[in-house]
Amino acid sequence: MTAKEYNTSVETYADGVYRFILKNIRDEDKAKDIVQDTFEKLWIKAETVTYTKVKSYIFTSAYHTMIDYIRKDKRQSMMDDSAELKHAHDKQYTDLSEVLQEALEQLPPIQKSVILLRDYEGYSYKEIADTTELNESQVKVYIFRARKFLKNYIGTIEAVI
Amino acid sequence: MNITRDTYESYFIDYLDQNLTDKQLRTLVDFLDQNPDLELELKEMTSFSKQQNTIQTEDQAFEFDKTALIKSSIFDEDLSNFDELCISFYEGLLNDKEEQYLLELTDSRSELLNTFETYGHTQAKANLSITFPNKNSLKQHKKIALHQYFSYAASLIFVLGFIFYIQDGNQLSSEENTVQFANNNTSYMDYPKVSFFEEKAQITLSKEPFKKKPVETKNNIKTEVIESSIAPIEDEQVNKAIRKIITIPADYFNTEDNNLEDTDPYDNSIYYSRKGKLAYNSLTDLEKHLAKVFKDKKIDKSSIRSEMLPIEQLKKNDIKTFEINPLNNYNNPIQLATSIDPNLFQKRILGSQPIK
Numbered sequence: 001m002t003a004k005e006y007n008t009s010v011e012t013y014a015d016g017v018y019r020f021i022l023k024n025i026r027d028e029d030k031a032k033d034i035v036q037d038t039f040e041k042l043w044i045k046a047e048t049v050t051y052t053k054v055k056s057y058i059f060t061s062a063y064h065t066m067i068d069y070i071r072k073d074k075r076q077s078m079m080d081d082s083a084e085l086k087h088a089h090d091k092q093y094t095d096l097s098e099v100l101q102e103a104l105e106q107l108p109p110i111q112k113s114v115i116l117l118r119d120y121e122g123y124s125y126k127e128i129a130d131t132t133e134l135n136e137s138q139v140k141v142y143i144f145r146a147r148k149f150l151k152n153y154i155g156t157i158e159a160v161i
Numbered sequence: 162m163n164i165t166r167d168t169y170e171s172y173f174i175d176y177l178d179q180n181l182t183d184k185q186l187r188t189l190v191d192f193l194d195q196n197p198d199l200e201l202e203l204k205e206m207t208s209f210s211k212q213q214n215t216i217q218t219e220d221q222a223f224e225f226d227k228t229a230l231i232k233s234s235i236f237d238e239d240l241s242n243f244d245e246l247c248i249s250f251y252e253g254l255l256n257d258k259e260e261q262y263l264l265e266l267t268d269s270r271s272e273l274l275n276t277f278e279t280y281g282h283t284q285a286k287a288n289l290s291i292t293f294p295n296k297n298s299l300k301q302h303k304k305i306a307l308h309q310y311f312s313y314a315a316s317l318i319f320v321l322g323f324i325f326y327i328q329d330g331n332q333l334s335s336e337e338n339t340v341q342f343a344n345n346n347t348s349y350m351d352y353p354k355v356s357f358f359e360e361k362a363q364i365t366l367s368k369e370p371f372k373k374k375p376v377e378t379k380n381n382i383k384t385e386v387i388e389s390s391i392a393p394i395e396d397e398q399v400n401k402a403i404r405k406i407i408t409i410p411a412d413y414f415n416t417e418d419n420n421l422e423d424t425d426p427y428d429n430s431i432y433y434s435r436k437g438k439l440a441y442n443s444l445t446d447l448e449k450h451l452a453k454v455f456k457d458k459k460i461d462k463s464s465i466r467s468e469m470l471p472i473e474q475l476k477k478n479d480i481k482t483f484e485i486n487p488l489n490n491y492n493n494p495i496q497l498a499t500s501i502d503p504n505l506f507q508k509r510i511l512g513s514q515p516i517k
Contacts, residue, residue, distance in 0.1 A: 007300045018293035032294070039299045096282050104285060119285040147248045150283035151276070 005051045006043060013055055014039070017062045020116055024066055024109065034069065038062040059121065060131045063113065070109060096154060103153035111146040114139055164192045166199070173203050243273060247280040 001009075014035060022031040038061045042049060049057050104112055110132070117123040117131060125136045125143075132139070164172045172189055175181050181189060193200040246263055249255050255263065267277040293299075 003301050010296055010299045014293040014296050014299055015289075015291070016287075019287050019291050022291065035293055036299065043301060097286070100282060100285060115285060120287040143252070144245065144248050147251075147280060147283045148244055151244075151247075151279045154282050155276075155279050 001046045001049050001051050001054065003046075005054070006046055009042065009051070009054045009058065010039060013058050016121060017058050020059065020120055021062055021066050023104070023116055023120070024113060025069065026105075030069060034062055034065045037065055056127065056130060059117070059123075063131055099154050100150065103150045106153065107146055107149060110134075111142045111149075114142045115146045115150075118143060164188055166196065169196075169199055173206055176203070177206065240273075243276070244280075247277050250277075251280055251284060 017038065018031055018035045021034050022028060025031060025034075038058055041061050042054070042058060045057075104115065107115065113132060114128050114134075117128045123131070125139045128134070128139045129136045134142070169192065172181070172185070172192075175185070176189060193203065246255070246259075250260060250263055263277075267274045
């Protein structure tokens with residue numbers, strides 16, 4: 001990958017990967033650090049990463065850096081799919097998108113990640129599997145579980161508003 | 162058992178006998194989609210079966226109905242897989258016909274429609290107003306260009322400086338161009354061995370010719386600096402060579418030789434050359450310089466060359482007490498002397514010849 005292609009990659013994917021990381025960890029400074037770190041790694045490996053694979057490399061690298069951060073951060077729960085999902089909510093919502101954002105925050109990290117990769121970036125199950133080092137069946141299961149949870153969360157809010 | 166073109170007949174028979182499970186029905190539908198010719202065959206078998214089945218009444222006649230087949234293949238009887246189908250719909254996992262039947266089903270049953278629509282709201286949309294701040298900081302800029310810029314700038318400054326130096330030198334009269342020499346009123350033989358550091362390109366210019374200035378040396382020996390004028394040389398090669406004029410041990414100057422009045426007032430190096438004791442980095446430099454200086458004078462260069470001795474013949478003592486007296490910095494010779502590595506200094510007198 002040339003320097004020009006690298007800079008094009010920055011222009012094309014920096015915002016997307018930043019939104020993805022920020023949505024996951026809700027820490028702007030850390031999200032910036034992770035994105036910065038991701039592109040530094042990309043530049044170091046620029047000779048071995050082809051331009052056609054650069055998006056996958058960026059999101060995979062950012063995802064794993066984020067996972068490392070989450071694991072180090074005691075405040076975040078581990079990648080525990082069995083985490084109890086809370087449906088309690090006492091906020092006032094004005095529209096469904098706000099409800100959905102709130103619901104996303106309630107998801108276990110792995111489910112949240114696959115949903116964001118699916119919805120934000122339009123990744124296929126295979127691409128998500130490659131990024132998260134899961135298999136496609138696991139990705140499908142996580143997405144189905146997450147959708148079902150989101151539907152139930154939104155459904156209960158809809159009843160309120 | 163998987164259904165293939167070799168095994169489909171048993172599947173067809175089970176289908177006609179209505180012995181297929183839901184999963185097998187879904188498999189059969191997929192198989193018929195991929196093999197339309199066999200779908201036609203199944204229709205013919207269905208028709209034949211109808212004709213042969215004399216027990217069935219007309220209403221109960223079994224007809225091949227792929228629509229019904231699809232419906233029964235995707236929906237569980239109790240609709241327990243309805244959530245899965247809704248998610249599959251929004252995930253784009255259903256084919257056109259399956260989508261169509263799901264929509265028909267939800268349209269007909271309001272309680273299912275609500276669930277179906279709620280699933281539609283589970284698609285997250287990115288907030289595109291959130292962007293990475295200062296994206297340029299991530300980009301790689303051509304750092305080498307900056308170095309090149311400074312290189313070009315430095316080269317330009319050097320060239321301009323050189324041009325101005327040459328031009329200024331041409332404009333100054335010989336009386337205005339001055340250069341200083343360490344000297345005193347006593348014999349040089351009384352001094353410790355002293356040599357001079359000369360770099361003609363940096364020669365100090367003074368408007369007062371032959372001005373004497375007292376200089377206190379490293380060994381507290383008071384000397385006088387006698388300025389003599391020097392004419393710059395316009396040849397770049399020669400100037401380059403002159404810059405390599407480094408040192409001359411004090412031995413070169415004995416009382417007899419140290420006759421400044423005999424020195425060419427326009428070039429201090431000529432003073433040395435008259436003694437045949439020029440210090441250059443190489444004979445080539447010396448010859449180039451002399452060729453220019455003596456352009457209009459008849460000088461036998463071969464005689465000069467014969468007076469040059471290799472460095473191996475220099476004695477260590479000849480340079481041990483060397484003192485730097487740069488012509489462009491005669492007011493502060495000690496400071497410069499202490500800043501020069503003796504080993505480096507020794508190397509720089511290559512080609513010079515001490516008087517023993």
